[in-house]
Amino acid sequence: MFLIECPWCGLRDETEFSCAGEAHxxxxxxxxxxxxxxxxxxxxxxxxxxxxxxxQWLHAAGCRRYxxxxxxxxxxxxxxxxxxxxxxxxxxxx
Amino acid sequence: MSDLFQQxxxxxxxxxxxxxxxxxxxxxxxxxxxLNLRGRSxxxxxxxxxxxxxxxxxxxxxxxxxxxxxxxxxxFGPDExxxxxxxxxxxxxxxxxxxxxxxxxxxxxxxxxxxTTIHVTGDNAAALIATDCPLDLHPREFKxxxxxxxxxxxxxMTISPLADGSGFELIIxxxxxxxxxxxxxxxxxxxx
Numbered sequence: 001m002f003l004i005e006c007p008w009c010g011l012r013d014e015t016e017f018s019c020a021g022e023a024h025x026x027x028x029x030x031x032x033x034x035x036x037x038x039x040x041x042x043x044x045x046x047x048x049x050x051x052x053x054x055x056q057w058l059h060a061a062g063c064r065r066y067x068x069x070x071x072x073x074x075x076x077x078x079x080x081x082x083x084x085x086x087x088x089x090x091x092x093x094x
Numbered sequence: 095m096s097d098l099f100q101q102x103x104x105x106x107x108x109x110x111x112x113x114x115x116x117x118x119x120x121x122x123x124x125x126x127x128x129l130n131l132r133g134r135s136x137x138x139x140x141x142x143x144x145x146x147x148x149x150x151x152x153x154x155x156x157x158x159x160x161x162x163x164x165x166x167x168x169x170f171g172p173d174e175x176x177x178x179x180x181x182x183x184x185x186x187x188x189x190x191x192x193x194x195x196x197x198x199x200x201x202x203x204x205x206x207x208x209x210t211t212i213h214v215t216g217d218n219a220a221a222l223i224a225t226d227c228p229l230d231l232h233p234r235e236f237k238x239x240x241x242x243x244x245x246x247x248x249x250x251m252t253i254s255p256l257a258d259g260s261g262f263e264l265i266i267x268x269x270x271x272x273x274x275x276x277x278x279x280x281x282x283x284x285x286x
Contacts, residue, residue, distance in 0.1 A: 013228030
């Protein structure tokens with residue numbers, strides 16, 4: 001059983017969660033002034049790193065809140081979870 | 095006109111029988127009122143409104159449930175609660191809340207037809223639910239006063255231990271009620 005720690009509900013089974021992609025992607029201000037390349041970059045281009053990755057997760061079957069997780073894309077180890085709006089912890093530390 | 099309509103439980107077609115052997119008892123508590131309450135728990139107007147109508151403040155600790163007279167308030171999220179009322183009381187409670195929340199950022203939605211309550215009681219109640227529920231149901235981890243939204247046999251539910259420790263209360267969706275009851279009755283055969 002793989003457990004993920006929801007910042008609200010605590011440790012829960014992974015089947016209650018769904019991943020919602022890379023976190024901390026700020027929507028550009030003044031989107032009407034963006035070029036097609038810049039808009040496409042915001043919409044579609046993701047970093048896809050090997051190693052620590054900041055992601056949004058949704059506690060879909062629980063409190064239905066989004067939160068952020070710091071997950072290693074090689075080992076799948078989630079080293080930290082934190083609420084939306086909170087400062088991400090430094091990578092690799094709990 | 096309303097006499098023409100008789101309220102019918104979503105489990106009207108399920109046969110509830112006496113439990114055999116060590117199988118837990120499975121029974122429905124139909125026709126409760128269910129109100130979905132949303133608002134900011136740090137707004138004074140919202141806190142005061144809940145306090146005025148229900149006599150208590152909405153719980154802000156995650157995954158807890160409190161009794162408020164005839165009603166119970168379940169924590170569903172940092173800005174969301176479920177109020178379970180006695181049958182037929184939901185419209186009065188909802189109207190009182192809406193009146194108390196005048197001008198306050200909030201929402202109260204009557205979801206009474208969408209949910210129903212199941213009680214699973216007996217020595218093997220936890221074992222039966224744990225057949226396909228990822229939550230730790232041991233009383234060390236999950237005590238009366240706590241509640242959790244999780245999954246039972248892949249369907250969403252809200253579970254809380256009964257105050258007397260005899261078993262669990264499951265709040266399930268109408269659309270999954272038939273499936274879940276058939277699943278529970280089937281899983282209970284293993285304990286007969």
